Amino acid sequence: MVIMSAAGEVRSRRVLARVGRSWALLALLLMLLVFSLAGKEFLSLANYSNILLASVTLFLLAAGETFVVVSGGIDLSIGFVMGLVCVTSAIVMRDLNAAGASQLICVSAGATVGLVLSLIPGAINGLLITRFRVPPFIATLGMWGIANGLAWLFSGGLPIAFLPSAVHKIGRAYVGYYSTKAGFSFAPPQLTTREDILSVVKIIPVPVLIVAICLVVLGFVLARTRFGRHTYAIGGKMDAAVRAGIDVRRHLLKVYVLSSFCAGCAGVILVFLSNAGSLTQFTSNYELLSIASVVIGGASLTGGRGSIWGTVTGVLLIGTLNNGLMMMGLQIFYRFIAIGIILIGAVLIDRSFPELLYED
Amino acid sequence: MKRWMMVVMSVVLVMAVGFGLVAKPFVIAFMPGIADPFYFTMEKGAKAMAAQLGPDKVQLIVGQYPATWGPDAQVPLLDALMARGDIDLLFTAPTSTQALIPVLKKYHDRGIPIITVDTYLGDGDYTKASDYSFPLSYIGTDNKLGGEVVAAQLAVLLGGTGKVFLENTNPDTSSVMDRERGFRQGLLGFPQMELVGVEYCLDNQETAQAQVANALQLHDDLAGVFGVNVFSAQGAHAAVAAAGLSGVVKVGTWDATATLIEALKNGEVDFILAQKPGEMGSLCVQWGYEYLASGKTLSVPRKIVPGFFVFTKDNVNSPDSQQYIYSK
Numbered sequence: 017m018v019i020m021s022a023a024g025e026v027r028s029r030r031v032l033a034r035v036g037r038s039w040a041l042l043a044l045l046l047m048l049l050v051f052s053l054a055g056k057e058f059l060s061l062a063n064y065s066n067i068l069l070a071s072v073t074l075f076l077l078a079a080g081e082t083f084v085v086v087s088g089g090i091d092l093s094i095g096f097v098m099g100l101v102c103v104t105s106a107i108v109m110r111d112l113n114a115a116g117a118s119q120l121i122c123v124s125a126g127a128t129v130g131l132v133l134s135l136i137p138g139a140i141n142g143l144l145i146t147r148f149r150v151p152p153f154i155a156t157l158g159m160w161g162i163a164n165g166l167a168w169l170f171s172g173g174l175p176i177a178f179l180p181s182a183v184h185k186i187g188r189a190y191v192g193y194y195s196t197k198a199g200f201s202f203a204p205p206q207l208t209t210r211e212d213i214l215s216v217v218k219i220i221p222v223p224v225l226i227v228a229i230c231l232v233v234l235g236f237v238l239a240r241t242r243f244g245r246h247t248y249a250i251g252g253k254m255d256a257a258v259r260a261g262i263d264v265r266r267h268l269l270k271v272y273v274l275s276s277f278c279a280g281c282a283g284v285i286l287v288f289l290s291n292a293g294s295l296t297q298f299t300s301n302y303e304l305l306s307i308a309s310v311v312i313g314g315a316s317l318t319g320g321r322g323s324i325w326g327t328v329t330g331v332l333l334i335g336t337l338n339n340g341l342m343m344m345g346l347q348i349f350y351r352f353i354a355i356g357i358i359l360i361g362a363v364l365i366d367r368s369f370p371e372l373l374y375e376d
Numbered sequence: 377m378k379r380w381m382m383v384v385m386s387v388v389l390v391m392a393v394g395f396g397l398v399a400k401p402f403v404i405a406f407m408p409g410i411a412d413p414f415y416f417t418m419e420k421g422a423k424a425m426a427a428q429l430g431p432d433k434v435q436l437i438v439g440q441y442p443a444t445w446g447p448d449a450q451v452p453l454l455d456a457l458m459a460r461g462d463i464d465l466l467f468t469a470p471t472s473t474q475a476l477i478p479v480l481k482k483y484h485d486r487g488i489p490i491i492t493v494d495t496y497l498g499d500g501d502y503t504k505a506s507d508y509s510f511p512l513s514y515i516g517t518d519n520k521l522g523g524e525v526v527a528a529q530l531a532v533l534l535g536g537t538g539k540v541f542l543e544n545t546n547p548d549t550s551s552v553m554d555r556e557r558g559f560r561q562g563l564l565g566f567p568q569m570e571l572v573g574v575e576y577c578l579d580n581q582e583t584a585q586a587q588v589a590n591a592l593q594l595h596d597d598l599a600g601v602f603g604v605n606v607f608s609a610q611g612a613h614a615a616v617a618a619a620g621l622s623g624v625v626k627v628g629t630w631d632a633t634a635t636l637i638e639a640l641k642n643g644e645v646d647f648i649l650a651q652k653p654g655e656m657g658s659l660c661v662q663w664g665y666e667y668l669a670s671g672k673t674l675s676v677p678r679k680i681v682p683g684f685f686v687f688t689k690d691n692v693n694s695p696d697s698q699q700y701i702y703s704k
Binding site for chain 2 (some may be wrong): 054056057060062063070073165168169172173174175177178184187188196207213216222265279286288289290291292294296297299337338343345347348349
């Protein structure tokens with residue numbers, strides 16, 4: 017009898033722990049339910065596409081940030097690195113296009129320049145943190161300003177336009193289209209009336225597909241490879257990691273370069289999505305939203321805990337909240353408040369039941 | 377003999393200048409708000425008017441363009457400009473309604489009249505006495521009036537009926553909020569038109585795009601969108617184009633930058649309300665010169681509002697329209 021109840025207690029604690037650990041996922045499901053019932057037009061394929069499309073950049077930024085947070089650091093520069101890469105890629109594409117280069121060359125050269133450029137801020141952050149012992153908060157805060165200043169300088173504060181037409185064709189593409197009038201096709205059907213255009217079922221936006229692949233790869237790297245295990249080890253206990261023979265300096269350098277590279281990927285995708293090179297505005301708070309997503313997803317800012325899967329849930333939670341509240345007619349200011357409350361809630365859950373959530 | 381003649385002529389010339397017989401040109405200085413095509417166009421207009429008046433009447437000096445918008449960048453440049461010591465009149469776009477008051481007051485106290493152009497000090501009303509009412513005049517756009525013009529233009533395109541959406545940017549910026557007020561006011565004249573939503577993108581194009589995509593999702597019969605500045609407009613037309621609805625949902629916007637003109641030519645934007653920065657610059661030089669030439673007695677209107685120009689796909693390529701595109 018005593019044994020039975022003890023076993024029952026263990027089981028119920030396990031269930032509680034499971035619920036507690038995936039509270040963000042449950043909150044997301046609950047939110048989807050509430051918005052579907054309350055918000056007009058929320059429950060539709062097109063709207064879910066909208067949520068995912070609006071979250072594309074945040075997915076990548078937050079995934080890179082997850083590695084940094086798991087390693088026990090923080091990267092504040094990612095939002096502005098994204099803006100810098102976005103502006104630079106767009107300038108390369110615009111200028112090559114104006115010089116008469118083929119669309120393929122314009123697009124691939126622009127993307128490559130942007131991605132290569134994105135390695136530099138990460139390398140500088142990493143070197144400052146590992147070689148010169150600058151705290152991550154300060155090193156990446158410095159890069160936060162530098163990247164933004166350069167983006168302003170390169171763009172003159174205005175969006176970079178006059179891009180080759182392939183850019184918006186890729187950015188606005190879906191994997192497939194189906195309409196009763198035109199049937200199934202891989203190219204967007206040419207329709208003119210509003211009814212016909214709105215009746216087209218669009219299946220999976222291409223940028224979302226690309227980001228999904230990136231997330232699967234990053235998730236695999238963090239969860240299943242030696243690189244990932246070392247990241248957890250360094251974030252969990254630095255001394256133990258050193259004793260275990262991990263080259264901590266070198267590993268952390270790689271982590272910051274990876275974070276910056278993810279921001280670079282976000283910047284390049286943003287060129288395609290918005291058909292323009294835009295610098296990141298101060299009011300955008302991408303770095304803060306990324307950190308919020310990582311924390312909501314169950315990572316600890318002291319390091320050693322977190323996952324790409326959790327972060328994806330965190331980004332979806334913020335994206336759904338943004339979308340759902342707007343569909344209910346609430347303006348952007350209320351969304352800031354809502355995200356703030358959820359973030360604080362996430363940390364409170366984390367702090368209140370640590371023995372419950374992380375007993376094994 | 378020749379040398380003697382030259383000495384006499386020199387003496388006469390020196391005396392003539394001394395007694396003001398040979399007119400020294402008035403030095404009019406321009407301090408822009410930020411290095412962008414809007415102010416480049418303003419400078420061009422000012423230069424054209426100075427050339428028209430003649431180099432013996434007006435000498436135009438252009439201060440260094442501030443790299444960013446705000447008093448931090450602009451005030452030191454204004455101080456540097458004042459250090460020249462030969463300026464008779466200054467026209468400038470103050471980058472803050474409050475923070476620019478002290479430095480411009482310094483100019484005023486040195487007897488240099490000020491015209492504020494495009495932006496203003498305080499609430500822009502220089503007719504009633506206040507600590508910011510010292511400028512001679514405000515020459516610039518009436519944003520509220522512009523908002524009304526946009527509403528009317530959208531109504532013309534939509535046949536006076538349909539749902540419209542407003543994509544705004546920063547709710548703490550007077551100019552764009554005036555555009556919103558004007559737009560709301562203008563729509564009152566068209567009872568069949570309904571404003572179904574207003575959003576603020578905080579100058580983030582990605583946000584604007586998501587907000588307009590949501591608006592399209594929420595209202596499948598949305599007929600028109602007004603993007604109040606370049607970021608809101610870029611986001612708005614990108615969202616409309618991504619939904620495949622370019623041309624079906626009308627997009628109106630503000631400011632004839634090369635970027636938006638290109639979007640108009642591509643059919644992604646349906647009309648653009650252009651301010652006339654060139655005319656603003658020209659008016660500043662003209663009124664400034666006439667005020668100085670009158671011995672500072674001329675009564676200059678405290679507020680001068682140049683008109684607008686509406687770009688549509690029908691007039692965007694005509695030679696007459698090109699002067700209203702903001703350019704270097």
